[in-house]
Amino acid sequence: xxxxxxxxxxxxxxxxxxxxxxxxxxxxxxxxxxxxxxxxxxxxxxxxxxxxxxxxxxxxxxxxxxxxxxxxxxxxxxxxxxxxxxxxxxxxxxxxxxxxxxxxxxxxxxxxxxxxxxxxxxxxxxxxxxxxxxxxxxxxxxxxxxxxxxxxxxxxxxxxxxxxxxxxxxxxxxxxxxxxxxxxxxxxxxxxxxxxxxxxxxxxxxxxxxxxxxxxxxxxxxxxxxxxxxxxxxxxxxxxxxxxxxxxxxxxxxxxxxxxxxxxxxxxxxxxxxxxxxxxxxxxxxxxxxxxxxxxxxxxxxxxxxxxxxxxxxxxxxxxxxxxxxxxxxxxxxxxxxxxxxxxxxxxxxxxxxxxxxxxxxxxxxxxxxxxxxxxxxxxxxxxxxxxxxxxxxxxxxx
Numbered sequence: 001x002x003x004x005x006x007x008x009x010x011x012x013x014x015x016x017x018x019x020x021x022x023x024x025x026x027x028x029x030x031x032x033x034x035x036x037x038x039x040x041x042x043x044x045x046x047x048x049x050x051x052x053x054x055x056x057x058x059x060x061x062x063x064x065x066x067x068x069x070x071x072x073x074x075x076x077x078x079x080x081x082x083x084x085x086x087x088x089x090x091x092x093x094x095x096x097x098x099x100x101x102x103x104x105x106x107x108x109x110x111x112x113x114x115x116x117x118x119x120x121x122x123x124x125x126x127x128x129x130x131x132x133x134x135x136x137x138x139x140x141x142x143x144x145x146x147x148x149x150x151x152x153x154x155x156x157x158x159x160x161x162x163x164x165x166x167x168x169x170x171x172x173x174x175x176x177x178x179x180x181x182x183x184x185x186x187x188x189x190x191x192x193x194x195x196x197x198x199x200x201x202x203x204x205x206x207x208x209x210x211x212x213x214x215x216x217x218x219x220x221x222x223x224x225x226x227x228x229x230x231x232x233x234x235x236x237x238x239x240x241x242x243x244x245x246x247x248x249x250x251x252x253x254x255x256x257x258x259x260x261x262x263x264x265x266x267x268x269x270x271x272x273x274x275x276x277x278x279x280x281x282x283x284x285x286x287x288x289x290x291x292x293x294x295x296x297x298x299x300x301x302x303x304x305x306x307x308x309x310x311x312x313x314x315x316x317x318x319x320x321x322x323x324x325x326x327x328x329x330x331x332x333x334x335x336x337x338x339x340x341x342x343x344x345x346x347x348x349x350x351x352x353x354x355x356x357x358x359x360x361x362x363x364x365x366x367x368x369x370x371x372x373x374x375x376x377x378x379x380x381x382x383x384x385x386x387x388x389x390x391x392x393x394x395x396x397x398x399x
Contacts, residue, residue, distance in 0.1 A: 032153070033300055033376050034249050036256045036290075037143060037165065040283070040307035041123060042263030045276055045321050046328035046359070047313060049091075050106050050341075054084040055348040061314040065321075067271045076272045081106075084348075085341050090277045094284030098291065102339030103298075103332060105398055109345055109362040110329040111309055117323040119264070122308035127164040129366060131390045142366075142387055144169035146373060147255055149383045155255035158245050165257050178244040238286030246293030249301070263307060267318040287332060299334035302376055302399060306365065312357050326359030331372070331398045342396045343368070367394040375399050 052058045053069045068077040070086055078086030079096055085108070087096055098104040113132055114122045125132060129142025141164045147155045148170040157166050157175035166173045238260060249256055262279055269276050287305070291298045310327030331338070343363035346352045354360045370384045371393040384393060 030297070031300055032254055034254050034256075034294075034297065034302070035373070035376060036245070036249065036258065036301070036303045038287075038303060038305045039123075039127075039163075039165075039257070039259040040263050040305065041119070041259050041261045042265075042307070043119060043122075043309045043311060043323055044263035044279070044307045044327070045265055045269060045311040046108070046307075047311065047321075048269070048271060048276055049088050049280060050081075050108060050328045051078045051086045051088065052084060052348040053078045053080070053086045057349045058313075063315070064319050065269050065271050065315050082341060088277065088280055089272055090281040091284040094281075094288040098288065098332060099339055103291075103334060103336055105331045105336060105338040105340050105342045105396075107329040107331065107343040107363050107368065107396070108341060109326045109359050110306075110343065110365060110368065111326045111359075111361040111363075112365055113361065114309075115325065117309060117325065119308060119323075124164055126306065126308055126365065129165075129388050134389060138164060138167070140168035141165040143255065143257060144173065146387045147171065147173065149379060149386060150255070150377060153254045153377075154252060156248065156253045156257075158241070158256060158258040163257055163259065178241050237282045239282065239289040242286040242290035243293045246290050250294050250297050265311070266316065266320040266322060269315070269320040291332070291334070302331065302333040302336060302372070304369065304372075305330035305332070310359050313353055313359065314357070324358030325354050326361045329363075329365065329368075333399065336399055337397055342398060363394070363396075364391075366391040368396060371395040372398055 047058065047062075048065065048067055051067050053067075059066050059069075067086075067088060068074055070080040071077040076089055079089055079092060080086045081099065085106070087099070095104060112122060112126055114125045116122060124138065127141050127143075128138070129145070130140070143155070143165040144167055147153065147166070155166065155169070155173050157163050157173060158178050159175050160177045162173060162175045166175070241258070245256065245258060260279075260283060262275070265276050268274060271277065283305075287303065290303070291301075294301055306329050307327050310324040311321035312324045314321075316322055331342075346360070346362065350356070352360065366388040370388040370391040373379060373387060374384050374393060375395070376399060379387070381393075384391065
């Protein structure tokens with residue numbers, strides 16, 4: 001009995017993308033829209049990503065962690081994007097080229113109405129996508145509701161467990177982590193034993209599909225990574241993961257979710273070096289690798305990058321930043337109307353801070369992404385209200 005329980009647990013944890021997964025594996029039509037939601041968990045410091053370099057208040061507020069104003073003679077200075085905003089130079093070789101191609105836009109003063117400044121509450125509220133006064137339904141995520149409105153748009157979460165974003169869908173959503181080792185957990189004999197254990201049960205189809213997905217993904221990814229590397233060592237971290245994600249999003253799935261942790265920088269945050277800079281560099285490399293790996297299908301792809309909130313505008317006594325409110329969202333893609341800072345903005349000064357500490361939210365994510373998703377898939381107002389109840393779609397003409 002104990003052995004059977006162990007095998008059941010092993011099968012559900014390592015073989016099945018999700019126990020409820022019962023859809024057959026199939027390839028979505030080429031050329032159809034793709035959407036990847038990238039969630040930066042921890043609240044990243046947007047002020048040292050999209051630098052308000054024209055603001056003297058920025059430099060007064062960050063005596064040790066500010067990034068220098070644009071200076072052609074200083075490779076560690078801000079890369080100017082327009083007269084007010086610049087990019088952290090660690091993204092010079094990854095995100096900046098996409099900006100030059102007008103394939104990325106940034107939305108400052110973005111976020112949610114949630115003022116709790118709690119990682120968990122705000123993350124949950126964003127993933128739910130519902131008005132704050134609409135109860136606490138943790139069984140319904142906005143991407144699940146989106147998936148339920150779409151036909152022929154297979155969805156997947158690239159995570160160890162199904163995120164709240166995909167909870168409550170009318171169809172089963174698989175999840176599979178592509179971090180680290182991509183080898184199959186079970187050989188052919190072990191897979192047959194596990195599949196046999198579920199035979200003639202309600203989970204038979206789920207077990208077979210889960211084992212099949214794990215095996216197929218492992219084989220395809222290993223072959224493609226060897227060919228694409230041409231003998232060079234693979235990039236580590238997120239860049240390696242996004243190349244794997246691209247394989248599946250290019251050939252099979254069209255709606256995806258992935259999260260990236262490590263953005264809670266209370267102590268020794270740094271500017272062009274340190275923990276935040278390293279995270280930004282890896283994130284940028286991963287998104288650039290994703291675009292490259294998709295090839296021509298990058299033109300049919302939209303990626304959004306969000307975090308639950310920003311950080312305090314002023315640095316703290318530990319040379320870090322604390323939980324804030326408004327942040328900067330990214331929108332990337334081959335046909336994104338980029339090369340611009342989008343959405344409502346105000347001057348970056350002390351008078352315009354929220355509660356004298358952080359960015360206001362002037363661009364509510366539910367309104368912005370309601371319009372964006374409507375444009376991508378041609379959804380009508382009733383469908384958009386199902387995805388984001390009570391949202392007021394705000395078209396920033398991002399696609």
